Amino acid sequence: GENVEQHPSTLSVQEGDSAVIKCTYSDSASNYFPWYKQELGKGPQLIIDIRSNVGEKKDQRIAVTLNKTAKHFSLHITETQPEDSAVYFCAASSSNYKLTFGKGTLLTVNP
């Protein structure tokens, strides 16, 4: 089955700096890679996703890159703000729609 590794497990940045979270996956059949933000006590919220036919996608301060050959994808957050502080999960999915999640990254943005 699919295995998703996520690094780092914790990340602390100063407000205004950029944050990068990286994930690798094992199943070459995976073709959909979403990123979720989860605040304490809440359900995960989709922030951006990318499909295997695209190498990069951007939405304002958030971008995701995908390297299919190396089987890794990354989340980039620029100009971080304190409200970006949360746990971020990457995930991978193939045609069966089941998501395999990484272990999460606790991002702390210090004012």
Add this chain to the structure above:
Amino acid sequence: GAVVSQHPSRVICKSGTSVKIECRSLDFQATTMFWYRQFPKKSLMLMATSNEGSKATYEQGVEKDKFLINHASLTLSTLTVTSAHPEDSSFYICSARGGLAGDTQYFGPGTRLTVL
């Protein structure tokens, strides 16, 4: 965007009782709903996948007689934790995909279950 709700948000029950959690897609028809369990500071663990009108498919190690899942309509799935025990205490989260939501999974806000 697509909205998924869960009810209740928090429930406390006595050991041995059964608890039902509802998951609803509010603005789209969910062909597939998923149920996850999450322990504190841990990732989401998929428990089962349910398609409308079909029996749920459970992940390895998840007791189907313990966690009953029903997906009777395109907007509602329920998870019933039967004969709950303290070790069933957890954060249960559903997600839904299909219809206007396409392949994207949208998550509910979660249900905190505490079994005394």
